[in-house]
Every structure is written in structure tokens, then in C-alpha cells.
Amino acid sequence: xxxxxxxxxxxxxxxxxxxxxxxxxxxKIDLGVGVYKTDDGATPIMRAVKQAEGLYLTEExxxxxxxxxxxxxxxxxxxxxxxxxxxxxLNENRIASAQATGGxxxxxxxxELIKSSGKDPVVWVPTPTWANHExxxxxxxxxxxxxxxxxxxxxxxxxxxxxxHLKANATAGxxxxxxxxxxxxxxxxxxxxxxxxxxxxxxxxxLIPFIDLAYFGLGxxxxxxxxxLRKIGVTCPELILAxxxxxxxxxxxxxxxxxxxxxxxxxxxxxxxxxxxxxxxRLTSMPPDHGAALVARILGDAKLRAVWLEELxxxxxxxxxxxxxxxxxxxxxxxxxxxxAIIDQNGMFSTLPLSVEQVKRLRAEHSVYMTKSGxxxxxxANSSNIPRLAAAILDVL
Numbered sequence: 001x002x003x004x005x006x007x008x009x010x011x012x013x014x015x016x017x018x019x020x021x022x023x024x025x026x027x028k029i030d031l032g033v034g035v036y037k038t039d040d041g042a043t044p045i046m047r048a049v050k051q052a053e054g055l056y057l058t059e060e061x062x063x064x065x066x067x068x069x070x071x072x073x074x075x076x077x078x079x080x081x082x083x084x085x086x087x088x089x090l091n092e093n094r095i096a097s098a099q100a101t102g103g104x105x106x107x108x109x110x111x112e113l114i115k116s117s118g119k120d121p122v123v124w125v126p127t128p129t130w131a132n133h134e135x136x137x138x139x140x141x142x143x144x145x146x147x148x149x150x151x152x153x154x155x156x157x158x159x160x161x162x163x164x165h166l167k168a169n170a171t172a173g174x175x176x177x178x179x180x181x182x183x184x185x186x187x188x189x190x191x192x193x194x195x196x197x198x199x200x201x202x203x204x205x206x207l208i209p210f211i212d213l214a215y216f217g218l219g220x221x222x223x224x225x226x227x228x229l230r231k232i233g234v235t236c237p238e239l240i241l242a243x244x245x246x247x248x249x250x251x252x253x254x255x256x257x258x259x260x261x262x263x264x265x266x267x268x269x270x271x272x273x274x275x276x277x278x279x280x281x282r283l284t285s286m287p288p289d290h291g292a293a294l295v296a297r298i299l300g301d302a303k304l305r306a307v308w309l310e311e312l313x314x315x316x317x318x319x320x321x322x323x324x325x326x327x328x329x330x331x332x333x334x335x336x337x338x339x340x341a342i343i344d345q346n347g348m349f350s351t352l353p354l355s356v357e358q359v360k361r362l363r364a365e366h367s368v369y370m371t372k373s374g375x376x377x378x379x380x381a382n383s384s385n386i387p388r389l390a391a392a393i394l395d396v397l
Contacts, residue, residue: 012131012371020369028367029385029392031376034184034348035252036218036315039382046250048308052297056290066289068277070099074292077299078258082213082226082243088234089262096263096272098280099287102255103214103244104136109259110210110240111137112279113272114175123175123210124166126150128351128373130184130212133177145169147176150186152353155341157188163201172206175240178232181225182215182347185375189219189346195228199235210240217248217312218319219346237264245295247348248312254291319348322378322386329390335397342378351375358396366392 009015013033020030035043069075075097083090100106114121123142125133126149138144147165151158166176178198183189190198202209209232216225233239238261245256259276263269280287298304327343342350354362354374362368368389370376381389 016369016371019363023367023369025367027385027388029369029381029389031368031370031378031380031389033380034377036247036250036348036379037382039318039384041382043250043252046308046311048298048304048311049249049251049294051307052294052301052304056293056297065286068281068286069097069273070280070287071289071292071296073296073300074099074256075258077296078243078245079260081222081299082216082241082258083230083233084226087230093266094263094269095260096269096276097258097260098273098276099292100242100257100259100280101284101287102246102257103212103242104132104257105255105284105287106242106244106257106259107133107136107212108140109276109279109283110242110261111140111142112283113240113259113261113275114208114210115140115142116275116279119173121174121208122170123177124170125177126162126179126183128185129177129179130214133212137177142175150183150188150351152351155188155337155353156344157190157194159190159194159197163197166201166207167205170205170207173208175208175210176202177210177212178228180211180213180216180229181219182349183345184214184347184349185371185373186351187345187347187349187378188341190228192227192231195231198228199232202232203236208238208240209236210242212242214242214244215247215347216243218316218348221316222312225346233262236262238262245291249291249295249298249308251291251294254294255288256291256295319379322381322383323350325383325386326378326381326390329387330393332394335394338393348377348379349375350378352393354393354396361396362392366395368392 016032037043089095100109123137123144124147127146134144148158148161181189211229219225241260243258246252261272263272298308323342327339331339352374356372359372
């Protein structure tokens with residue numbers, strides 16, 4: 001059996017992480033792996049999570065299965081957090097949801113839901129997009145195509161080009177993947193006015209939005225980071241959502257995610273709810289409960305929620321300060337556009353206008369690690385090494 005298998009190259013991010021680990025330079029800077037880090041390079045457990053775990057461990061009475069669609073309190077609190085109290089589809093019972101194994105699991109279940117519709121639409125993803133979007137969504141047998149999104153010359157979103165491309169090439173019933181906020185890998189997001197136009201465009205051309213909301217709360221705040229999702233949700237009759245708690249609750253290894261679908265009617269939502277349970281049963285049987293139970297406890301307890309919001313604000317403010325510091329350090333003749341882009345972008349990621357050769361030089365000559373595309377995790381830097389990082393970037397330009 002196994003003699004027919006061929007060797008696969010290691011995952012690019014994992015391989016980069018291993019290279020950085022092996023580097024003996026005490027001043028190395030690892031901007032590759034996409035996890036939040038503090039100024040001392042640690043990825044800590046949030047205070048609210050620690051407190052919730054203490055309560056959970058004393059109150060837990062069973063390790064029995066929960067449900068194929070997961071923890072009901074988690075789903076309720078997450079939908080309220082993401083969509084808000086007065087969100088019409090939520091109040092009209094037009095939303096079906098299921099807990100998923102991380103944001104990746106949510107994307108996979110969402111893709112399975114699309115496939116199970118029998119429509120076989122094309123799924124359009126932005127260029128560039130998160131490296132795992134195409135494998136996750138395409139693995140169910142859906143056709144994946146790309147639409148223009150990020151312009152590496154202007155270092156911003158090619159919004160008009162995006163709409164023109166979709167208008168010319170997408171057909172009614174096709175699915176369009178959007179990053180809800182904090183675009184990975186570029187950090188370049190749609191402005192509210194662009195979300196307004198995108199929502200109307202999707203509705204008018206009968207396209208189905210599939211929104212990946214992996215970093216909400218780490219951009220400009222929870223309300224701002226969910227603006228586009230909510231706008232599309234009240235404009236378009238149908239929507240698919242994949243949300244993650246890995247970053248904003250720092251629950252990376254607990255694998256906590258949510259998949260949801262807005263439908264045209266409450267009756268359709270009941271059917272989709274059953275489909276989500278059946279899909280999860282087929283894929284993984286039951287989702288893990290521990291991380292979801294912690295999120296449910298935090299969001300359902302006013303004191304814990306306040307602690308979490310305070311910590312989330314601290315993380316977001318630190319990312320913004322790192323962006324400002326790097327932008328200021330890069331603001332020299334010839335690098336002004338890069339400096340402007342870094343301060344304008346949101347979340348943990350930016351894609352620097354560097355060639356593959358320049359990225360290799362940064363690694364070999366300065367022990368600065370980033371993906372070959374020039375994507376950096378700004379949270380991998382700290383207040384003390386920003387000047388050295390900027391000097392290294394300027395040196396290879």
C-alpha cells in the first residue's frame with residue numbers, strides 16, 4: 001500500500017519556523033508563524049481563559065459527548081458577539097450554526113455545505129489569500145478560481161479591479177470568499193464604504209458570500225471588524241461564515257471555531273442546521289468541547305467578558321503600536337509607500353514589497369525570517385528589535 005506514496009515537502013510555515021529555531025543568532029527575528037506574541041516573545045494564556053478554566057474544572061461533571069453541532073451556549077454567545085443584538089437574520093431565526101474544529105474546520109464544513117447543495121458553483125478566492133484556503137475548500141471537489149485583490153505596487157486593495165473581474169467572470173450562484181477583517185497575508189482590508197458597495201454588488205449579481213472571520217477584535221475593534229460581515233448579512237439573502245477563536249481568545253491548540261449560514265427563510269435554516277450536524281458527524285463525529293466551553297463561560301459572564309475585552313484591547317493596541325514604530329523607522333526616502341501601507345493596514349499581517357531574493361538575504365544576512373512572499377507577522381517583532389528590523393529591510397531594498 002504505502003510504497004505508492006510520494007514524499008511531500010514540509011509545510012512552508014512549519015519549515016520556516018524550524019529554520020528560525022535552528023538559527024543560533026541571539027538577535028534573530030521570527031516573523032513567520034501567525035500567532036500573537038508578547039514583547040518577550042511568548043504566546044500566553046489569556047487571563048480570562050485562565051479564570052474560566054478554573055471555574056470550569058471545579059464545575060464540570062461529565063466528559064460525555066455534547067452534540068454533533070457542539071456547545072449550544074458557545075454558538076449562541078458567538079452569534080451574538082459577531083452579529084450583534086439587533087441583527088435581523090438572527091432575530092428572524094434565519095441563521096444555522098455549528099461548532100467546528102477551529103476556523104479551518106469551519107471552512108471545511110462550509111465547503112462541504114456548498115458541495116451538498118448540488119449546485120457545484122465556482123468558489124472565488126482573493127489574490128493573495130491564506131495559503132490553506134484553496135486546499136481546505138478545494139478538497140471537497142469544488143472548482144477554485146482567483147479574483148484580484150491586493151496590488152503589490154500600490155500596497156492596497158484593488159477594489160475596482162476586483163468588482164470588474166467578478167462582474168465579467170463570475171456567474172449567479174458562484175461563491176466569493178472574503179476575509180472579514182485583518183486580511184491574511186496582506187493586512188489590507190476593505191473600507192466601510194467598499195463593504196457597502198461589495199454587499200450591493202453581491203446581491204445584485206446573485207453571488208454567495210463566504211466570509212472567513214479569523215482575527216476579529218485585533219483590527220480596529222469588534223464593531224469595526226464585523227462591519228463588512230454584518231452589512232453583507234443584511235443585504236444578501238444568503239451567506240456562509242467561518243469564524244475562529246484561535247487569535248482573539250489565544251486558544252490556538254484548543255481548536256475552537258464556528259460555522260454559520262444565513263438562509264432566505266427560517267424553514268431553510270432548520271434544514272441547514274440538520275445538514276451541519278450530519279456533515280460534522282460524517283467528518284469528525286463530534287467537535288471537542290473544552291475550548292468552546294471556555295469561550296461560552298467568558299462571553300456569558302459579565303466579569304470575565306470585561307477581563308477578556310480589556311486583554312483584547314491590550315493586544316490590539318500593541319499591534320498598532322508596533323505598526324507605528326515600524327512605519328516610523330522605515331520612513332526614509334524611497335520607503336515612504338511601505339511606511340504608509342504598514343500604518344494603514346490592520347491586524348497581525350502585512351505583505352512587504354520584497355522579492356524572493358531580498359527575503360533570502362534578510363534570512364542569511366540579518367537572521368530575519370518571513371515567508372518568501374514578504375508576509376510578516378508584526379506581532380513577532382517587539383519594541384526593542386523594530387529599529388534593527390527596519391534597518392535590515394532597508395539594507396536589502
